[in-house]
Amino acid sequence: MAKSLLIISRQAPWSGPDAREALDIALAGGAFDLPVAMLFMDDGVFQLATAQNASQVQQKDLTANLQALSMFGVEELFACSTSLNERGMQPSGLSVEPLEVLDDTQIAALIDRYDQVITI
């Protein structure tokens, strides 16, 4: 059976290529039909904000790529409720679906469930 991989994405979308490079790992895994999941935590939850205006900073908007994850077979998407709360973001109305919001205890269990973990 294929080993599962959890990608923890912890950087804001416009802080450099980190968000893009975390996402690329997930998309590549999905393309190979591998069991991959993404967890958005810390500043990574900013990637889930709606109505971003990427062109203001001469960047490409990642939202469409995040929304394409399920088309690539990456359907296990999680967000950290503590990180959302700290940044005044509501768990409802985020840009990516389906998305499961987890508390710290659930995140510990999630990390434990995956064979390998990569954090960016």
Added chain:
Amino acid sequence: MKFAIALHSPAHAPSSRRALLFAKAALAQGHEIVRLFFYQDGVHSASGNVVSPQDESDTAAQWRDFVTTHQLDGVVCIAAALRRGVLNAEEAERYSRPAANLPAPWELSGLGQLHDAVQAADRLICFGGP
């Protein structure tokens, strides 16, 4: 045990040196390294153009020696490398850039190589990163 090692930091970062020490220790204890995968700023750890001051260690050169000596599979992510100006001769020519700075034994390849290593290894160990 079979290890896959991912490095996300450049040669001047302490985590690049730590990754190298870990890799050496793993082999010394009889473990196997299925692949080294340099991603994000880790592509700079494979650059052949790093010049360290004489009284400082040259981690990029040490990585090259280590991979060559042990005939390891050393892969540099091509998308991350192009974005950061780390090119082998073929890519420098393809994109009409004035210099190549990724010498042997490093190979440029895609993220599929990371997933392949994750599948083959008992443990993925990551160093560095944001």
